[in-house]
Amino acid sequence: MSHPRPYPVRYVVLGAGAVGGVVGGLLAVAGHEVALLARGDHLAAIRRDGLQVQTPGAVHQLKLDAAVDPAELGLRDGDVVLLAVKGNDTEAALQSVTRTGVRGLTVVCLQNGVANERLALRYFADVYGICVMLPATHLEPGVVRADCAPVPGILDIGRIPSGLDDRAARISADLRSAGFVSELREHIMPWKYCKLLVNLGNGIRAVCVPAERVEELVAEARAEAAAVLDAAGIAYVSEAEDRRRRGDILQLKGSRSGSSSWQSLERGTGSIETDYLNGEIVQLARQLGRPAPLNERTQRWATRFAAERRPPGTLTVEEWLS
Incomplete structure (x- = not known):
């Protein structure tokens, strides 16, 4: 080149x-x-x-x-x-x-x-x-x-x-x-699919009250999505390789309010990008005839919060699971 x-x-x-x-x-x-x-x-x-x-x-x-x-x-x-x-x-x-x-x-x-x-x-x-x-x-x-x-x-x-x-x-x-x-x-796309897996927790964290169970749900949603990508034969960079790439380059200074999804709810925009994050996994799972209930639930709750202009971080895990 x-x-x-x-x-x-x-x-x-x-x-x-x-x-x-x-x-x-x-x-x-x-x-x-x-x-x-x-x-x-x-x-x-x-x-x-x-x-x-x-x-x-x-x-x-x-x-x-x-x-x-x-x-x-x-x-x-x-x-x-x-x-x-x-x-x-x-x-x-x-x-x-x-x-x-x-x-x-x-x-x-x-x-x-x-x-x-x-x-x-x-x-x-x-x-x-x-x-x-x-x-x-x-x-x-x-x-x-x-x-x-x-x-x-x-x-x-x-x-x-x-x-x-x-x-x-x-x-x-x-x-x-x-x-x-x-x-x-x-x-570049295997890197972007890896980042997609990272972003699948945005919708859960955006709507839920912070709790240890929230992070467990995020991990479960990512595992569910990785299984869907594997079944579809879609390559993605491993979590270990992603960690090596990030290293200690990104050093947060002060506190960060939340992800882009959280910010959309906080600004009350009326829309959120979850359909193109968790929704990507849901669509692919349906094409494969597989279930993806955690990502589907994330998509539905985030879309509902955005449409109703509900403030972020106000849903309990029990409500999210109900």
Whole structure:
């Protein structure tokens, strides 16, 4: 593989929430051209005051181009679209980009879950996946926070469905320039399936009152999901290899409110990405004719909490099991 060419790249962050806002903001701090796509009060705050990116060591107030729709922003040939919306918003986001008619776009799935890349390939030829290990918080309009230091996150990248190229190398290099740890992965999806297993506890922890039994349910849901992936012949990186990759790189500073699913409930958005986390396992299990009751229960409770705008962490384990 040759070295990445030094051509200018604009990063367009589609979904400038916790992860998208932190990544886009720190890319901008490192000197890269960045534009943001957001909505509602968050977009209004960004347009008025700029995006505030908080890190354990600094606060950056960034005045960046921001819009609600890609057509309004004005996409350009050669832009790199960092897709950072929740899985339940992915298809609508991709369609909004497609409607601009701009060719030559690169789409990078900066997301949890494993369905986004498949959807992106329906609309675009140059698609990349990033395995996101980035504790971040977004609870207030116009403000995002990186919760780890000195490294804010691990963002390994690979081409979809597989392979390495100059474009992946360039994006990885730019992420490293912004302070992230990033390696090239010829096969990124096994890493993303491993991260999917990690994220299966988000929905349980988001709705339940913290208790020892909650963590037991999380472990059982992950074991149930791993058995489904094994039955389907889907490769995923082992828990031991995942621990080795993380090492002591991600060092939390202070207390973190909760996962992205918890934050969705706390903000009262009315939606949650559990359908594309635990729901991915439920769908696969049904295709195989297998049961996946713990992941199905997680999906149903999280969806109900989001629809009813119930506050996080208010369901007892007994209620969850009833």
